[in-house]
Amino acid sequence: MNDDVVVLRYGHRPGRDDRMTTHVGLTARALGADRVILPDNAGQSAETIRDITDRFGGPFAVELRDDQRALTRDWAGTVVHLTMYGERVQDVEAEIRADSVDDGTPLLVVVGGEKVPFDFYDEADYNVGVTNQPHSEVAGLAVFLDRLFEGEELDREWANAEQVVVPQETGKRVVDPEAADAERVGDGDEDRETET
Template sequence: MEEVCVLRIGHRPERDQRVTTHVGLTGRALGAKGMYLAADDIGVKKSIEDVAKRWGGDFFVENNVSWKKCINDWKKSGGVVVHLTMYGLRLTDVEDKIRNEKKILIVVGAEKVPGDMYGLADYNVSVTTQPHSEISSLALCLDHLFQGKTMNLDFPNSEIKILPTEHGKRFETAKQDGDGAD
């Protein structure tokens, strides 16, 4: 895999800011290069970009995209579309095949997904065949596709970096080291 991005569809600005922000943050933390947001919510975009600026990496957020155009453009560039849905094929049955693709766009829905999505996707993938969070579906999908290798990513140009410790909180900032107490 050379590139993995997330497309968030069905976002309702009046209801879904927190969940959509967490979709973006999950994608960033687990190896995606960016997120396309098929809604106009500049607050979500700014929130995710602020985290990326402080915590490092090159994660992008493109706001107010047409989801169909995004999918069509992605496919024209040689990429495949993976739609996360509980009605799809089991992730464990198709992850090896998907992993061999060069460009992967993972579609994560919010409200009821348009029926067209099922036909546009190259893979309709179920992360369990049970209802649960789109955030957990994305996290598990990325973890399986990257085979756990993104669990310890190092993000360049970070202003803040957590230092693993058995007890307490330790971190570095671009300015100084710090210890936090709880």
């Protein structure tokens, strides 16, 4: 994975956007980004994302910044702005991958949380739409990252996790990492209790 795939959540309305901003960060983490930058008024979302990273592993960084416009304007790499008005993701994904992930150039993915100033459209190297239809910015981010990494992010290993989810057909099973390693070594032949 590239060490410089960063998701910028532009704008945050406390109370109204808390859940969505948190989900942008969690999606960025789960699907291969290295860090998320949130507006400085999204401290509650930042703490939730940090807590999940502590419990389920990293590395993944969370930053709070108030200079989002300047950050985008001065970014030393490729800037992708996710917007329903952009070019179709399937038409530009290979070019974006070549311009960033494949050659190690830092990539900033801008995800709007409120009306994005028109400057973002001009300053972005790519304005990218997932379906060019109204839908959730979280869904757009998930599809974009999965296409960017060609699904490889789904096999990512997580370091320093306190808890590991054990995939199974039914039920829920969350164990400490040592127990998960022991189960993998044991090849899963024995019956296991299911935690719900």
